[in-house]
Amino acid sequence: MSDTLIVAELADGKIKKTTHSAITFARQAGQPFSILVIGAGAKAAAAELTGFGAKAVLVADDASLASYVAERFAPTVVEVARSGGFGVVVATASSFGKDLMPRVAAALDAGYAGDISAVSADGGKLSYKRPMFAGNAYGHCTISTATQIVSVRQSEFTAAEPSGGASDVKDVAVAPAGPGADRVEFVKFDQVKSARPALGEAKVIVAGGRALKERFNEVLEPLADALGAGVGASRAACDAGYAPSDYQVGQTGKIVAPALYFAIGISGAIQHLAGMKGSKVIVAVNKDGDAPIFQVADYGLVADLFGVVPELTSAVIAAKG
Amino acid sequence: MKILVPLKRVADPDNANKIKIPAGGATIDTTGLEWKPNPFDEYALEAALRLTENGATPKARGGEVIVVTFGPKETETTLRAALATGADRAIRVDAKDEELDGSIVAKALRAIVDKEKPDAVVMGKQAVDGDSNQIGQMLAQHLGWPQATFAATIEEEDGALLVGREVDGGVITLRVKLPALVTVDLRIVAPSSVYSKQTKRDFKYNDGVRFAALPAIMAAKKKPLAELKLSELVSDTSLKVQYSRFEAPPARKAGIKVKDVAELVTRLKNEAKVL
CATH class of the missing domain: 3.40.50.620 (HUPs)
Structure with a gap:
């Protein structure tokens, strides 16, 4: 050859x-x-x-x-x-x-x-x-x-x-x-500047869905900071403008396989699962206990994310000492 | 503007987890799944329609939108649906799936473009069955045209398109002079994504693709639909990529539900050892 x-x-x-x-x-x-x-x-x-x-x-x-x-x-x-x-x-x-x-x-x-x-x-x-x-x-x-x-x-x-x-x-x-x-003329590159690890390289990813609404960053960033994580999003969250399109994890967005993936308020459409089910450990937090994301999650927590994510953030900080 | 939009039908992507792979893995069995238009192709059609109208008066069509698909007679359903939505005429290239690969489809499309001479080809960035993301780029090379892939926005200028491409780490803006090829990404159907020269820049579309009204569905039956043979378009019909077998992905073991944050963090730390 x-x-x-x-x-x-x-x-x-x-x-x-x-x-x-x-x-x-x-x-x-x-x-x-x-x-x-x-x-x-x-x-x-x-x-x-x-x-x-x-x-x-x-x-x-x-x-x-x-x-x-x-x-x-x-x-x-x-x-x-x-x-x-x-x-x-x-x-x-x-x-x-x-x-x-x-x-x-x-x-x-x-x-x-x-x-x-x-x-x-x-x-x-x-x-x-x-x-x-x-x-x-x-x-x-x-x-x-x-x-x-x-x-x-x-x-x-x-x-x-x-x-x-x-x-x-x-x-x-x-x-x-x-x-x-x-x-063809190259006009410009509008770069999303971020101090966080790129999704393709992050060992931990915190991803959020549409349920976070305008509070996407406010809720997820402290958790991502505590974990040194990259931040991802579902298509619905990107389409609604709660997260930049560059955050999208899924079949036609970023394909990721970190050691730990948090799906926060993500129901788990087939297209999203295609982008993250290679992750080693998946944690899902969702109000709806029947959401398909729980079928691929190693650890599922049925709860209101607005209450639970800040609590999780504090607990992660404490656990990491 | 005259625009060519290639379309493909795919097994219902929202039920892709129900496909079956028989023992031995010789094929992928999609029996029981409905045929749907490839979502990205629907978006490409919507973008093409927006580029050939004034958004405020969409019934007055400008230019021409031609849709083309490859497949057996039944795939005309996909073309008729596109005609009902607003495309002007359709072409079906008679072919079986197993006769096609990306290279053959790209070459056949080149032959159609050579004949039809559109100002632009607007197509989906990938079909969600094969997930290859290849034909647009290949076709652009064959035509010697500039390509703007993964488009989230298109703005028509005099003789050019200003295209915002979704790429890793942000958005690249390219200006491509016509004729040019654009492949579209998901956000191309957002309210402020596509503007023809006629559409005012403060106009907002409804989010998503338009639907055909009943009279349009009836009228679509009378719109022209031509049939071509694959062999009329490409001389070398040998496949460059051969699939020998298929397999299902390993099933992910169902996990457990934890009762609260304390249990979750304890398990992540002591059991999964990821904290």
């Missing part, structure tokens, strides 16, 4: 943690791998990735890549994949990877397996496991094209740790902008 190419993700001149999940995939796929760091500032960031056992860290650094748009990034990924003869090209299925990789697949006329949860090598051929139907089924698939394009679910591929060594850093040419690039 041929080598694997990892497409790293950059933000503010640093390597995003999502990249480490793609490295884990490459190690599990079992072939030698290289990492492509693409974007303005890639050269400086490449040093962050030289200790993971890659054959090479390839750098495509150019001012024209200052802001991510698929039309400008895809051609370089395609060119590096093609000229390097890579068998698998992988990124993490963040909003970056999900936007970019299918476009790369189409340009290479290659098969794409998106948002996979596991990889195995069966008789020299890679087999991918993918969650489907909101996580109610897994499909096992293989790709028959010479190059295989894959994106991996961050919550299912534990972030890789450095393995030592010092990979060579090599510049690669930035390919000319692809078709459509002259018709």
Whole structure:
């Protein structure tokens, strides 16, 4: 089999943690791998990735890549994949990877397996496991094209740790902008600034539903502070404007699997469960004892959340001493 | 504006936990589940309708909305529903599910776009059965068009769309010149999400998608619905992705109800050891 190419993700001149999940995939796929760091500032960031056992860290650094748009990034990924003869090209299925990789697949006329949860090598051929139907089924698939394009679910591929060594850093040419690039203009990125851990990386998540209403932050933030937790939300809470859309946990929002997940006033629609049922321990607090969330919760507390969450916050602080 | 909206029917997503996987895992059995339009595709249709009207006078249609689906004859139900909601005409590409993968559908859609020459393709970001999130991006590449995926807002400008994309950590705004491809996210059907050039910027839509009135359902039966063959649209019909088997996720063990906060915290600390 041929080598694997990892497409790293950059933000503010640093390597995003999502990249480490793609490295884990490459190690599990079992072939030698290289990492492509693409974007303005890639050269400086490449040093962050030289200790993971890659054959090479390839750098495509150019001012024209200052802001991510698929039309400008895809051609370089395609060119590096093609000229390097890579068998698998992988990124993490963040909003970056999900936007970019299918476009790369189409340009290479290659098969794409998106948002996979596991990889195995069966008789020299890679087999991918993918969650489907909101996580109610897994499909096992293989790709028959010479190059295989894959994106991996961050919550299912534990972030890789450095393995030592010092990979060579090599510049690669930035390919000319692809078709459509002259018709897209990056206007702005309105970033939700938060001191809390990103949902994909948080060990504890406190998530709230529509029942919290305008008191979403007032009720949940102290508990999240006490736990050092990330804050998530149901779709209903996001749609109603009680929480930013970036908080949404679910089938088509963030997929998370923390060690501890608190579902506060979340009834547990199928789409929400798809985003969090991989959590190790689930706690549900809900007034309605028949809410579906209790079918997946390890610990359920039937109570009014406005009374119970402040009490829980104090008890957590006391328990953590 | 002329807009193409690809649609897919899916097994009732609100009952996705009732799908069955027979022993051996050869298929996913959705028997007993109703067919529903893929929710994201319904949202894409709503966005396309908003882009081809003045929100204050939605009965006076402007431009054209063409819906297209891939599937057997029964999938025309999905198209007729879209026509009743306001789409102008429909195309069904006759195909069986097992003949299709993302790559084939994207290429077939390219052939339809080449023929129809719409100003935009507006589609759901993913179908909630396969959960692949791929066809829009693939189609944009094949067409050489700019893509704006995961759109939460669309504002029409002269010859362009200003699109707010929901991404990790916030919202990216892109301006894409037409023709362009947009895939939509959940919040595209919020009251202030989509504005055509005609719609006043302080106009507020009802939240969600519009429903067809009975006369519109009757009238939809007379709207044009063309049938195409998959082989007329794509030459290479070999699947690039092959599924060998399916399996059910491991069942999560039902937990316990605790009586109060004190018991919960004690158990989290001593039993689950997560505090």
